[in-house]
Amino acid sequence: MDRRRFLKTTSGTAGAGAIASSLSCSLRKRGTVSRGGRREVPTTCELCPNKCSVVAVVEDGVIRKLNPNPENPKSRGMLCARGNAGFLQAYDPNRLKRPLIRAGARGEGKWREVSWDEAFDYTAQKLTAIKEKYGPQGVLWSSTEAFAEIFFKNLGLAFGSPNIVRHPTLCLSSVNLAYSTTFGTVPSFDLLNANYVIMAGANRFEALITPDTMDLIDSTMNRKTRLICLDPRFTVTASKADQWFPIKPGTDMAFILAMLHVVIAEGRHDKEFVVNYCTGFEQLTEHVKPYTPEWAEKETEIPARDIGRIAREFSDAAPRAVFYAGRRSSWYQNDFQMRRAQAILNAIVGNWDRQGGMVPNAKIALGEYMFLPWDDPKAPRVDEMDKNFPLAAQGDGAYLKLRENVLAGSPYPVKGWMIAKQDPLNALPEQAKTLRMIEQMDFIAAIDIQMSDSAWYADVLFPESTYLERWDPIEVMSGIWPVVVLRQPVIKPLHDTKPCLEIVQGLAKRLGLQQYFDFTIEQWNEAAAKELPIEMPLEYLKKHGVFTPPGGPKYGATLNPEHRFVTKSGKIELYSERLQENGHDPLPVYHSRPEPPYGKFRLVIGRKAFYTHANSTSNPWLFDFAPENRLWINPASARSAGVADGDQVEVASSVGAVQLRAKVTQEIRPDCVFMLHGFGKRSPWLKRAYNRGGSDAALLETAWDKVSGNAAMHETFVKVRKV
């Protein structure tokens, strides 16, 4: 990208002043500073996907403290509890310290410490045997979002396997697909400048996302931005909202359709915007006629007059009004269509690419290291994405459908499993099925920093250096405030561990694929950084940890009637022909979800700010805040189930049962129960969370969104009884 184009896409000053002042609270000087035995090294956190910039304070080779790096406008000069506790990962006595090969039965926990050579040789030999018998498609490569994920994924592709499965279908693929179907891209939400925000299910004050969490607290508390929260649980977000509605689970789409009904019936949409930028408004108008607030009240249990009032307030506040997309797993099998309804509502009030509205992400171009190309895998994917989810991101796969097909051996057998930075036993619903998938594998190897539950069942373990001990590829985070971040080692590796690239290279060499990975991380990063519009870009990043283009956000680049959106029509698609051609509803049609039968509850899941997914419950400083998970249950429901606060209860679904203690609380609907993720661990090496509380993954049933293939996490009913 040339410098002029770069400036065009990223310059602008609106809102920059507000951020500059919020960042000025830190008095620390920038860059790596040495004072005696004390060094300050800027790098990037890896405790969750936010990638916040940190400055590590190192004294005599030991990390003493991680401080927030205020130069990163996305992390807004903060560091959460996880980020602060992150360095305990490196000093965890129970972490993976050297390569291991299984010595007993799978899951028995008997391991043999081996050299890297032996671990590489053994793994390459097993993978080659599977390739010879089943073809390269017989090995599955699964990984979760990480800077170095690209190397692992490329090894799978170069090996010849089409079966790369990434995290989106356990995460936000339904959101991404719904917004990109409508707008041709997935926008960010400008919570810093919005005046009216509706959050349905998204719990932004406990599931921290940068900069959204900080922006929302700033705008709601300092600028009186109105926050409307819909959630079956009284979350921290609900407690800070101007209004909280404990909506009946599974009915969010009814609420949105009724809002659309009111906005259109009363002519409150942005008519000029709709005419210039959208297609399908006539069909939408007809479509939402039956979805009155009175109808939605019966579905959602939210009074019709409130729905009408919120629709009016929302459209009055537009374009500084957003129905926030949320970002977490799907909840129901119609999740894509629910998110589409949100996207359509946002579109017709004209908040697109406006300050305080939805903003297409600004990007920063990186250079690319030119590695040799390999032949595309020849076999079709085992999850048959093209047939099952033709509209979804094909290369990411659909994890639950993939597991079904692997278990069925259809359309072909998959007998090897390479896992990187992922814990499928906890990440996927229906743990028993994942265990069966493990059982049917001839070979499993995992790259991890700790003995996760899934690592516990592997045959070979490659210990990865923690984020504080390694280089990673430079990463761009696009957004309203795009940033480039660098992860560099703060200390030398404490044990016999390697970064992902070196693990990939060790395997590649033995698989005859070394020519595709014939570079160093330094070469990779130099190539990436050289496109940045600064002098000595890599040196700059080493000194600062982060680069952000000057000028702050820019709004309105796409607000030009000639702008072509990346959709079939080139317009914002309220009505989607592409969906219709693929057998899906071209406009979101409401179907009510089944209600829990008598004596059962809907299991809902969610987050606390100090834990990330299932991977940080064994961090001692974090574990201290919640040393077990408890089953939230409303007092009325607890009475009828004969359960008192603190009782040990058994929670059972159609696919599993776990035991944990009850937390009888007013803060949840009587028809739901809730439990925190990341407990009931099976790996004894996770000393704290091992056998503590219960695993939600053991209870959740297999279900997915029909369009995106995203796991649907709120479709499970459970029985609760005192034990």
Added chain:
Amino acid sequence: MPDKRYALVIDSRKCLDCKACVVACRAENHVPLGYSRNWINEEHRGTWPKLLAAFEPEQCHHCTNPSCVRVCPTGASFQRDDGIVLINEADCIGCRYCVVACPYNARFFREDKGVVEKCTFCVQRVDRGEMPACVETCPSKARVFGDITDPDGKLQQLLATREYRLKKPETGNGPQIYYLI
């Protein structure tokens, strides 16, 4: 008149109960598990669906007339000119009079070291010109730290424009955490 008087203004409505401040303090001040120099008070009220939840960060109030300093028999507890109340560990005999005298329960006895400990406003950082760890790390910037005598400072600005309350002012301790209402 001293040059400076450090104090803390806290906007509890911004507190997310995320515990970043607690962990940052633990790391910065090497506070082992089992002890904590700062904490978050929680209040949950109401009957479903009419509910209220409130979170309030707290730590040593660095009072202007600190009862902990008055009761200390050895002079180990003392106050700097800038208002920061500290404990000189070498002089602390572990009698724990101060622990009892503190109206805020901000002090604790370290069994392993035999001395009393509490929030120091991260004096080591403040003296380098940095913010206390809890203040710096807070995602929602619920805490504002600074010199309350500075007429152009953030603290005076906030206190001039916002209602606030002190906790237990009736003790006469003169607490210096100002909670915005």
